[in-house]
C-alpha cells in the first residue's frame with residue numbers, strides 16, 4: 221500500500237434474532253441488540269432476513285404489513301442509525317406493495333438516517349423439504365430483478381438475502397461489479413442449515429475473494445418455525461472468523477480490505493474466468509477393444 225492509499229478497515233456487528241409475530245416486540249428486541257453492537261464499536265450493523273415480522277398465516281401477515289413509507293419499524297431504525305451514527309443494514313423487512321403482495325427488501329441506512337440502498341430478494345424460496353416443511357414465498361412476495369451494490373464508507377458491499385445464497389452467479393456478478401463484502405442476511409431452515417449453511421457461505425467467500433457477512437434468525441419462533449442460527453463472518457480466504465449460536469445476540473469482527481487484495485492476488489479466479497460453450501459429447505459407437513495375446 222502506498223502512503224496515498226488510506227487503510228480500509230471496518231468494524232462490523234451482526235445481530236442474530238428470533239423474530240416473532242408482533243412487529244412492536246420485534247422492534248424492541250432488535251433495537252437493544254443494535255445498541256449493544258454499536259456500544260462494542262461496530263460502525264456497520266447487519267440484522268437478519270425478516271427483521272420486522274415472521275408470520276406464516278398470510279391473512280394475519282398482511283394485517284401487520286405496511287408500505288415502506290409508512291413502516292414504523294423502518295422509521296424507528298432510521299432514527300436509531302442516526303442516533304448511533306452507524307451504517308445500519310436491515311437484512312430485510314417484509315413490506316406491502318398492494319393488498320395481497322409484498323416485497324422481501326433489504327435496506328441500508330447511512331449514519332445520517334437516510335436510506336442509501338434497497339434490494340428486493342430475487343430468488344423466491346418455493347420448496348418442499350420432504351420433512352413436512354413446505355414454502356411458497358412467491359405466493360406472497362414479488363421477486364426483485366436487480367442485483368445491488370452500495371458503499372459503506374469507501375467499501376463496496378453486495379446485497380443479497382437468504383435463498384439467493386444458492387445461486388453463485390449472483391455473487392460473481394456482485395464481485396465483478398466491485399463488491400469486496402457480500403452480505404447474506406438469512407432465515408435458513410434448521411435441516412438445510414445443518415447440511416449446507418457453512419459450506420455455501422465459505423464457498424461464496426472463496427470463489428470471489430470477498431468477506432461474507434450473514435446475520436441469521438435462530439431457534440424456535442412464535443410462528444412455529446425453527447431456524448438454524450449460526451450468524452457467520454467469513455474472511456476472503458474462507459476462514460470463519462466469528463460465529464453465533466442458536467440464541468439472539470451479537471457477533472463482531474474487524475474486516476480489512478488488505479485481506480481481500482491478498483486473497484485475490486494468491487488465487488486470481490475472479491479475473492481468470494473464461495466464457496465457454498457446453499457441447500454434447502459426440503457418439504463414438506461401441507468401444508473397440510483389441511485383444512492382447514502374449
Ligand SMILES: O=C(O)CNC(=O)[C@H](CS)NC(=O)CCC(=O)C(=O)O
Pocket residue numbers: 269270273274275345355357382383386407408409412413
Ligand atoms: O418467511 C419468513 O417468515 C422469513 N423468510 C424466510 O424464511 C425465507 C423465505 S420462506 N427463507 C429462506 O429463504 C430459507 C432458505 C433456506 O433455508 C435454504 O435455502 O435452505
